[in-house]
Amino acid sequence: SAVISQKPSRDICQRGTSLTIQCQVDSQVTMMFWYRQQPGQSLTLIATANQGSEATYESGFVIDKFPISRPNLTFSTLTVSNMSPEDSSIYLCSALTAVNTEAFFGQGTRLTVV
Amino acid sequence: QKEVEQDPGPLSVPEGAIVSLNCTYSNSAFQYFMWYRQYSRKGPELLMYTYSSGNKEDGRFTAQVDKSSKYISLFIRDSQPSDSATYLCAMKDSGGSNYKLTFGKGTLLTVNP
Numbered sequence: 001s002a003v004i005s006q007k008p009s010r011d012i013c014q015r016g017t018s019l020t021i022q023c024q025v026d027s028q029v030t031m032m033f034w035y036r037q038q039p040g041q042s043l044t045l046i047a048t049a050n051q052g053s054e055a056t057y058e059s060g061f062v063i064d065k066f067p068i069s070r071p072n073l074t075f076s077t078l079t080v081s082n083m084s085p086e087d088s089s090i091y092l093c094s095a096l097t098a099v100n101t102e103a104f105f106g107q108g109t110r111l112t113v114v
Numbered sequence: 115q116k117e118v119e120q121d122p123g124p125l126s127v128p129e130g131a132i133v134s135l136n137c138t139y140s141n142s143a144f145q146y147f148m149w150y151r152q153y154s155r156k157g158p159e160l161l162m163y164t165y166s167s168g169n170k171e172d173g174r175f176t177a178q179v180d181k182s183s184k185y186i187s188l189f190i191r192d193s194q195p196s197d198s199a200t201y202l203c204a205m206k207d208s209g210g211s212n213y214k215l216t217f218g219k220g221t222l223l224t225v226n227p
Contacts, residue, residue, distance in 0.1 A: 031213055042217040105157035
């Protein structure tokens with residue numbers, strides 16, 4: 001298993017600003033991901049964070065809005081840029097220790113944009 | 115039709131009841147099936163992880179997969195107030211993108227003492 005720590009756990013931000021969320025895993029993992037969880041909606045994969053290269057984004061998500069870094073095997077950041085109230089959501093970091101194993105999640109970052 | 119359908123509830127049961135949570139799906143390529151529990155203001159935690167069809171039991175929890183019907187279930191026996199949470203089903207295929215999870219919307223369960 002893996003323990004995933006995210007920070008901040010919550011934040012209230014002004015529209016037009018950016019927020020960077022950090023994700024730290026306590027062991028080396030194969031893959032890291034960022035999800036969004038909006039009220040009443042399914043968890044939606046934003047992107048796969050690739051170590052040392054550009055993230056792989058899912059349909060509907062773009063790098064300019066959600067830049068992602070993964071400088072090593074245990075750490076990743078997600079930035080929510082030029083925020084609007086529609087970005088208010090829970091953002092979750094997830095990791096796989098190996099392919100075809102279960103995914104673990106951080107506790108999430110609850111973002112409110114005002 | 116969404117890939118994964120899950121009744122959002124809410125579901126309210128008395129302590130000690132047997133709880134049945136269900137998901138249906140449309141993608142026949144799904145091979146791995148998971149149930150996550152998510153407490154309020156927490157991240158999802160894995161409860162059950164199964165491959166293909168069949169049953170899997172872990173304590174008070176039993177996961178069932180019926181691939182012919184594209185239907186999965188989670189049963190909770192002797193439910194406790196501490197089981198009150200949102201339960202998310204998730205699934206993935208075994209192909210090249212087999213790391214991608216597709217989630218249901220979650221079912222909110224309340225177990226009343």
